[in-house]
Amino acid sequence: MTERTSVLLTDLYELTMLQAYFDQGMNDTAVFEFFVRKLPPGRNFLMAAGLEQVLDFLEDLRFTTSELDWLAGCGRFHRSFVDSLRDLRFTGDVQAMPEGTIFFADEPILRVVAPLPQAQLVETRLINLLQFQTLVASKAARVRLAAPDKSLVDFGLRRAHGAEAGLLSARASYLAGFDGTSTVLAGMRWGIPLYGTMAHSFVQAHDDEVAAFEHFARSYPTTSTLLIDTYDTEAAAHSLLPLAKKLAAEGITIQAVRLDSGDLGAHARQVRRILDEGGLPGIGIFASGNLDEYQLAELIAAGAPINGFGVGTRMNTSADRPYLDCAYKLQEYADLPRRKQSEGKATWPGRKQVYRSYGADGLMAGDRLTTVDDAAPGEALLVPVMRQGRRLANVPVLNTLREHARAEMARLPASLRALTPAAAPYCVTVAPPLKQLAAEVDRRIQK
Amino acid sequence: MTERTSVLLTDLYELTMLQAYFDQGMNDTAVFEFFVRKLPPGRNFLMAAGLEQVLDFLEDLRFTTSELDWLAGCGRFHRSFVDSLRDLRFTGDVQAMPEGTIFFADEPILRVVAPLPQAQLVETRLINLLQFQTLVASKAARVRLAAPDKSLVDFGLRRAHGAEAGLLSARASYLAGFDGTSTVLAGMRWGIPLYGTMAHSFVQAHDDEVAAFEHFARSYPTTSTLLIDTYDTEAAAHSLLPLAKKLAAEGITIQAVRLDSGDLGAHARQVRRILDEGGLPGIGIFASGNLDEYQLAELIAAGAPINGFGVGTRMNTSADRPYLDCAYKLQEYADLPRRKQSEGKATWPGRKQVYRSYGADGLMAGDRLTTVDDAAPGEALLVPVMRQGRRLANVPVLNTLREHARAEMARLPASLRALTPAAAPYCVTVAPPLKQLAAEVDRRIQK
Numbered sequence: 001m002t003e004r005t006s007v008l009l010t011d012l013y014e015l016t017m018l019q020a021y022f023d024q025g026m027n028d029t030a031v032f033e034f035f036v037r038k039l040p041p042g043r044n045f046l047m048a049a050g051l052e053q054v055l056d057f058l059e060d061l062r063f064t065t066s067e068l069d070w071l072a073g074c075g076r077f078h079r080s081f082v083d084s085l086r087d088l089r090f091t092g093d094v095q096a097m098p099e100g101t102i103f104f105a106d107e108p109i110l111r112v113v114a115p116l117p118q119a120q121l122v123e124t125r126l127i128n129l130l131q132f133q134t135l136v137a138s139k140a141a142r143v144r145l146a147a148p149d150k151s152l153v154d155f156g157l158r159r160a161h162g163a164e165a166g167l168l169s170a171r172a173s174y175l176a177g178f179d180g181t182s183t184v185l186a187g188m189r190w191g192i193p194l195y196g197t198m199a200h201s202f203v204q205a206h207d208d209e210v211a212a213f214e215h216f217a218r219s220y221p222t223t224s225t226l227l228i229d230t231y232d233t234e235a236a237a238h239s240l241l242p243l244a245k246k247l248a249a250e251g252i253t254i255q256a257v258r259l260d261s262g263d264l265g266a267h268a269r270q271v272r273r274i275l276d277e278g279g280l281p282g283i284g285i286f287a288s289g290n291l292d293e294y295q296l297a298e299l300i301a302a303g304a305p306i307n308g309f310g311v312g313t314r315m316n317t318s319a320d321r322p323y324l325d326c327a328y329k330l331q332e333y334a335d336l337p338r339r340k341q342s343e344g345k346a347t348w349p350g351r352k353q354v355y356r357s358y359g360a361d362g363l364m365a366g367d368r369l370t371t372v373d374d375a376a377p378g379e380a381l382l383v384p385v386m387r388q389g390r391r392l393a394n395v396p397v398l399n400t401l402r403e404h405a406r407a408e409m410a411r412l413p414a415s416l417r418a419l420t421p422a423a424a425p426y427c428v429t430v431a432p433p434l435k436q437l438a439a440e441v442d443r444r445i446q447k
Numbered sequence: 448m449t450e451r452t453s454v455l456l457t458d459l460y461e462l463t464m465l466q467a468y469f470d471q472g473m474n475d476t477a478v479f480e481f482f483v484r485k486l487p488p489g490r491n492f493l494m495a496a497g498l499e500q501v502l503d504f505l506e507d508l509r510f511t512t513s514e515l516d517w518l519a520g521c522g523r524f525h526r527s528f529v530d531s532l533r534d535l536r537f538t539g540d541v542q543a544m545p546e547g548t549i550f551f552a553d554e555p556i557l558r559v560v561a562p563l564p565q566a567q568l569v570e571t572r573l574i575n576l577l578q579f580q581t582l583v584a585s586k587a588a589r590v591r592l593a594a595p596d597k598s599l600v601d602f603g604l605r606r607a608h609g610a611e612a613g614l615l616s617a618r619a620s621y622l623a624g625f626d627g628t629s630t631v632l633a634g635m636r637w638g639i640p641l642y643g644t645m646a647h648s649f650v651q652a653h654d655d656e657v658a659a660f661e662h663f664a665r666s667y668p669t670t671s672t673l674l675i676d677t678y679d680t681e682a683a684a685h686s687l688l689p690l691a692k693k694l695a696a697e698g699i700t701i702q703a704v705r706l707d708s709g710d711l712g713a714h715a716r717q718v719r720r721i722l723d724e725g726g727l728p729g730i731g732i733f734a735s736g737n738l739d740e741y742q743l744a745e746l747i748a749a750g751a752p753i754n755g756f757g758v759g760t761r762m763n764t765s766a767d768r769p770y771l772d773c774a775y776k777l778q779e780y781a782d783l784p785r786r787k788q789s790e791g792k793a794t795w796p797g798r799k800q801v802y803r804s805y806g807a808d809g810l811m812a813g814d815r816l817t818t819v820d821d822a823a824p825g826e827a828l829l830v831p832v833m834r835q836g837r838r839l840a841n842v843p844v845l846n847t848l849r850e851h852a853r854a855e856m857a858r859l860p861a862s863l864r865a866l867t868p869a870a871a872p873y874c875v876t877v878a879p880p881l882k883q884l885a886a887e888v889d890r891r892i893q894k
Binding site: 009010011016021023124125128155159160162203207216218262317319326333339340341 | 760
């Protein structure tokens with residue numbers, strides 16, 4: 001669904017390794033898994049996201065003639081290797097947690113099983129796609145937890161890190177429970193509901209603030225949201241009273257006002273009082289301006305009369321935790337389980353599955369990380385999503401995934417729903433068969 | 448140079464405002480400026496970047512038929528307005544600071560002068576492009592200040608926020624003084640030097656670590672960098688000694704080793720000793736792994752024998768300060784200067800220029816922010832870059848901009864070169880004519 005991204009949007013080492021694999025004829029089946037090593041400090045859970053774009057990427061994987069020509073001419077690669085790339089396609093299998101699934105450290109959310117060069121080549125872009133949407137969905141889920149009953153709109157395109165980040169953060173935040181976005185392309189592409197108000201420039205371009213409000217309301221007779229903080233918020237609210245009455249006589253209603261600066265709670269209370277006393281209780285109050293889950297929680301705890309929030313920059317840059325300590329690691333090659341043992345970065349070897357248990361209350365009660373052939377009790381979280389390079393028909397559309405995310409959030413234990421760090425982290429047990437496998441691999445490596 | 452991005456990658460309000468402007472026939476000349484309201488805490492300066500992509504965007508601005516059809520069918524816009532978009536092009540003028548220029552709070556780095564609908568429509572994407580590259584260039588400049596004599600390579604594509612962020616952070620970090628990037632597409636597109644090593648998977652896919660090293664060295668007889676921390680760093684360094692001698696007999700040399708985990712300084716010292724005592728002083732040491740300017744400064748202060756660094760995630764997400772408090776604001780419409788007065792977000796009105804003075808030592812000595820018609824002494828930092836929608840021939844290529852950035856860095860006063868906050872911020876004076884203009888605008892608004 002996203003524009004095709006050049007296969008050369010990758011790290012050079014993927015290609016230099018591919019040439020060395022080619023030189024050595026290393027083409028056996030490799031198993032890579034993507035996982036997060038540690039949750040970011042203060043985060044109690046993560047929400048998987050980005051799979052749809054990964055599957056698009058894998059289905060579209062190919063080198064164009066101009067890319068091959070550039071590779072052949074760049075001085076690093078020999079002709080027979082470059083020629084071998086011409087027909088390279090992704091022909092592997094993928095298992096993954098559905099988008100919207102809650103997950104924890106060390107749990108793979110995606111597994112690729114493919115010939116080594118294919119599975120290696122996709123590493124960089126696959127991490128790039130999975131980390132970003134997972135980061136934003138996880139942040140947006142926290143914003144939703146802070147404001148369960150409010151209208152929440154993604155306003156973050158302008159300060160997202162580039163075009164794709166802006167577009168995909170609209171998707172990831174909607175997945176995680178936002179009501180919509182201001183990003184038009186996300187509406188066109190995925191049918192995400194669009195919301196928009198007006199900018200200060202609209203007010204400034206008029207010589208008179210009330211004229212700006214009237215013009216906008218006339219263009220949008222039932223859906224206008226007027227930005228009232230350009231000069232003096234309360235004065236603007238007062239000026240709406242006669243305007244709203246005049247417009248009402250013509251059947252034009254003002255839907256809401258937006259506050260974007262100062263003490264949002266204090267302004268909201270004053271504006272609410274002005275509007276209510278002026279006989280306009282139907283006009284809603286929408287707030288924006290450097291908001292995140294912490295500020296929403298504070299405003300709501302203080303009873304600020306705000307109906308909805310535009311949440312941007314801090315959500316879609318995940319400003320307090322702008323990256324995940326994630327990796328895509330080789331776990332098996334040529335039928336042998338593998339692991340790296342680097343300090344602080346050792347991995348669990350082999351093909352793994354996560355089994356989740358639920359309590360009598362329906363809430364998540366613990367996960368078991370184990371080998372795929374350990375038939376543990378609980379719900380298996382990784383499911384097949386692609387076979388031989390073709391996506392399976394069971395991969396759901398965005399609105400279905402959003403329902404799944406909502407169901408997942410409803411099953412979060414209370415301790416994990418808090419914005420503060422849980423006293424005890426969620427219990428993920430590494431099962432004995434996996435520990436045994438790791439010990440076997442260590443013994444083999446040390447030989 | 449980047450792929451065309453849909454004009455619908457914008458906030459809905461740009462389009463709703465455009466329809467209201469259309470309904471009111473508001474089509475006079477508007478002047479918008481992009482600036483940063485406040486430097487991020489702890490940052491002593493910023494480096495302007497992203498102009499090339501802005502000019503590409505403005506030159507390519509148009510609605511496709513399918514975009515127009517979607518707009519006409521989405522239920523928010525009337526036919527005559529949508530029809531008016533068919534021939535919309537950007538026909539305005541742009542002045543800007545060249546990329547690589549050092550700038551400070553409140554200083555416009557770009558001014559758009561165009562009919563109101565055009566100047567308004569471009570707001571979202573223009574901020575999106577300028578903030579991100581400026582953010583990364585400014586961070587990368589700090590990394591370069593921390594390690595003036597080391598090889599610095601952008602390794603951050605995988606954890607950048609999406610495809611464009613990955614690609615553009617290669618460009619922005621190169622502009623700011625990095626030596627190159629691992630992002631292949633950035634090499635193809637801008638000729639940025641490419642660097643790459645190998646991943647742990649390459650070592651893991653072999654049953655024997657030394658075999659992995661040998662295979663890689665044979666594929667790259669003079670340029671191999673071997674990753675030696677997959678199992679045991681010092682053991683791997685020892686294993687290189689006989690391998691290097693064997694390969695040397697065939698004319699194959701190992702260029703460097705890479706460390707990616709643990710205490711990089713301690714490992715570097717041990718590995719350096721092992722290689723030197725083993726007669727391999729020519730093999731360099733390259734380090735990576737969650738590095739930023741602070742860690743580089745520490746490693747270098749401690750004398751760690753590291754020749755180069757791969758700097759990724761924390762640089763290209765600008766992890767400690769992942770966004771800029773920036774804006775693109777209407778400063779004039781229909782020949783009248785404008786300003787917003789929102790709490791904490793008031794702007795300086797009118798068309799502005801920044802004049803920079805230099806001391807006898809050649810270092811930057813202070814800026815004067817003033818109106819364009821105030822012929823102040825010093826170097827005028829904003830220059831024309833686009834006229835009537837066409838970029839001017841004077842816009843330099845990346846390598847020239849990089850030289851400019853280097854010259855700018857050389858003119859930074861010592862207090863601003865520190866990674867810690869300067870005791871006194873750089874002096875930016877708001878000149879009397881600008882203060883006077885602001886007072887006049889305030890008097891007009893209050894009438």
